[in-house]
Amino acid sequence: MGLEVAGQGAGATRRSGRRRGLSGVRHVYDDKAYLYQIIETIGSGPDLTTILRGVVRLVTEATQCHACFVYFQDDQDLVLRAASTMYVPLEGTVRLRAGEGLTGWVARNRRSAFIREGALEDPRVKFFPELEDEQFQSLVSVPILSRAGDVIGVITLHAVAPHEFGRGDLDFLEHTAALVAGAIENAHLYEDATRKVGLLTELSRLAQRIASSTGAEELLPMVAADCRELVGAERCEIYLLDPEGRLFLRAASPDRSPLPSLDAVQLWFDAADARVQPEPREIGLVAAGMWGEGMAGTPMFVPLEVGEERLGLLCALIERPLSGAASALAAVASHTAVALKQHQAIDWLRERNLTKDFLEALARGDGRSEEITTHAARLGIRLDDAHLLLHAVPWTVPTQTANHRRRARPKAVQRRAPDWADVAARLETRVTGALPDALFDRRQNSMRALLRVPPEGPAALAATIRRLYDEVAAGDARVLAVGLSGPCSGITAFSPGFEEARIAAEIGALIDGGAGVFTYEGLGPYRYALLSDESVRDQRQERLERLVEYERRRGTELLGTLEAFLDCRGNAVRTSRLLYIHPNTLRQRLQRIERVAGLDLDREDWLSLAIAVKVVKLRRMKKAVRVEGREDGR
Numbered sequence: 001m002g003l004e005v006a007g008q009g010a011g012a013t014r015r016s017g018r019r020r021g022l023s024g025v026r027h028v029y030d031d032k033a034y035l036y037q038i039i040e041t042i043g044s045g046p047d048l049t050t051i052l053r054g055v056v057r058l059v060t061e062a063t064q065c066h067a068c069f070v071y072f073q074d075d076q077d078l079v080l081r082a083a084s085t086m087y088v089p090l091e092g093t094v095r096l097r098a099g100e101g102l103t104g105w106v107a108r109n110r111r112s113a114f115i116r117e118g119a120l121e122d123p124r125v126k127f128f129p130e131l132e133d134e135q136f137q138s139l140v141s142v143p144i145l146s147r148a149g150d151v152i153g154v155i156t157l158h159a160v161a162p163h164e165f166g167r168g169d170l171d172f173l174e175h176t177a178a179l180v181a182g183a184i185e186n187a188h189l190y191e192d193a194t195r196k197v198g199l200l201t202e203l204s205r206l207a208q209r210i211a212s213s214t215g216a217e218e219l220l221p222m223v224a225a226d227c228r229e230l231v232g233a234e235r236c237e238i239y240l241l242d243p244e245g246r247l248f249l250r251a252a253s254p255d256r257s258p259l260p261s262l263d264a265v266q267l268w269f270d271a272a273d274a275r276v277q278p279e280p281r282e283i284g285l286v287a288a289g290m291w292g293e294g295m296a297g298t299p300m301f302v303p304l305e306v307g308e309e310r311l312g313l314l315c316a317l318i319e320r321p322l323s324g325a326a327s328a329l330a331a332v333a334s335h336t337a338v339a340l341k342q343h344q345a346i347d348w349l350r351e352r353n354l355t356k357d358f359l360e361a362l363a364r365g366d367g368r369s370e371e372i373t374t375h376a377a378r379l380g381i382r383l384d385d386a387h388l389l390l391h392a393v394p395w396t397v398p399t400q401t402a403n404h405r406r407r408a409r410p411k412a413v414q415r416r417a418p419d420w421a422d423v424a425a426r427l428e429t430r431v432t433g434a435l436p437d438a439l440f441d442r443r444q445n446s447m448r449a450l451l452r453v454p455p456e457g458p459a460a461l462a463a464t465i466r467r468l469y470d471e472v473a474a475g476d477a478r479v480l481a482v483g484l485s486g487p488c489s490g491i492t493a494f495s496p497g498f499e500e501a502r503i504a505a506e507i508g509a510l511i512d513g514g515a516g517v518f519t520y521e522g523l524g525p526y527r528y529a530l531l532s533d534e535s536v537r538d539q540r541q542e543r544l545e546r547l548v549e550y551e552r553r554r555g556t557e558l559l560g561t562l563e564a565f566l567d568c569r570g571n572a573v574r575t576s577r578l579l580y581i582h583p584n585t586l587r588q589r590l591q592r593i594e595r596v597a598g599l600d601l602d603r604e605d606w607l608s609l610a611i612a613v614k615v616v617k618l619r620r621m622k623k624a625v626r627v628e629g630r631e632d633g634r
Helices: 010-023 031-042 048-063 085-090 101-109 167-211 216-231 265-272 280-291 325-364 369-379 402-406 420-434 458-472 491-512 539-554 558-567 572-579 583-597 606-631
Strands: 003-006 067-074 077-083 112-115 136-145 151-160 235-241 247-253 298-306 309-318 387-394 439-442 447-452 480-484 517-519
Touching (some): 048 067, 112 167, 216 247, 216 309, 216 325, 325 491, 369 491, 387 491, 458 480, 480 491, 491 517, 539 583, 558 583, 558 606
Antiparallel strands (some): 112 136, 235 309, 298 309, 387 447
16 A cells, blocks of 8 residues: 655755654554554444444544544545544534545545645645644545455544654554454444345335235235335335236325326336346436436336236335345335235136126026126126127037048047137137127136127127137137127127027037037028927928938938028029039939938928928937037047
């Protein structure tokens, strides 16, 4: 460590000689004895204030100085931390900027210096009236260096005339500074450890309060206020993401009016994500967007995350971040995110149960109108508005013949069909994303929903459901049959509407031969065939069953040919084109139909016969599905 000595010229020597003649011989002391006492003082305990008081007293006594000052480095400034008895009231108030005064000069240059006499004449000295600098004759100042060689403080001694400091005083003070440096670092370690223990204790209490919160309305304001106190922040705020990905202010300490939204969400999360290592400029932009330009303090952002899901941000503005503040904020954010997710799950289950009860009451049609209306109001549903009912069921393509089953691919190369419940869950997510007011009730073997008809009409709503279905059920994922009712308005219309949706799902898939989205209106004449009671004896149906048996034995398509002929109102040309067969082939099939079934197409009631054909066809398809289910063990 270098040494700077002032006042050593010839004139200074003569003045010094005259002064020494007046003051006599300088006090001689045993510096080793005082150093031992300083060591004992430092070893007496971790309390830094007590240590500094003892060191100041011993140094003052040993050097016979007028005042001893101990400054600590605080960012770029030096702050008076300990002083002789008469200057104790000034502790914490006297502040020197970098390079200011002899003390600042020593800190900046990391070199000891002393002025033997004429202290106020030295350009490095700054006059402080409160320190009574006008009476000081001699100064000595040494840096306090950490183990890493950084300046952590300065010790400065002042003497009034005729007393002057010498080389021995400087050596003694440098030894003292080395001992004090160790004490300061040890005390800081102890204070950090004590602060961290206190921080962990308060963090544990806060975690318990977070876990015991009853809802988000109680949770978020409590976290903002307690977290602000925990880390000593100027402000602490919590922002949550909405479904559109915008951040909204949900809680703040101190309170402030909620902001409408915050843009550049990815930038916000980048600033909060330590893995991204955002630039200080980005952090500044985020902080300015939150608290405005010119905010004082260090902004800190921690994401509220559960797994890979981001819920929002915990933000704090801290004047001087304490050791462990970042870890404490991260812990608070983690506890808060988990609690928030739990509350959201509870709210979701409550809403789910309310939705289930509401849809069940509508489907039964026997609930009290007052109860249904109350549930509708809680769910934000206006029953007088037009709605479509949705019903979805799992669907497996039935095997038509044993030969087809034998031609199936070996199990080793067959791909496992996707679970219908997964497809249903994805469809629900897509639909609620596009139609936020949709209500869903997903059960073990079915799913139903209430969908409000948009201004564009029911056809536009059905087209939207088809588009979303195609997005989630492409290819092998078409394991879900979805039915849509006709428009329903008013409490009494919903019970038959749910039945329409169920019929559309089940019968639509049978008619189409595969899963998809089907409307009740789209079933056409099959809607009337469904009204037929299978227990009623009908001569036409009995005759048509002969065609079914003939087809089973011969493999011909007679029932489908008859259905197409009746749908085309007996037009042979249109029927041939529809079936892609020659008119002569059609005539041959019609003759065989008349012979096998005992029908006379020229005399039959075609409307009654057409309905009977569709009843028999539906019965046949349902039977095929039931047989398939038994063979597969379902």
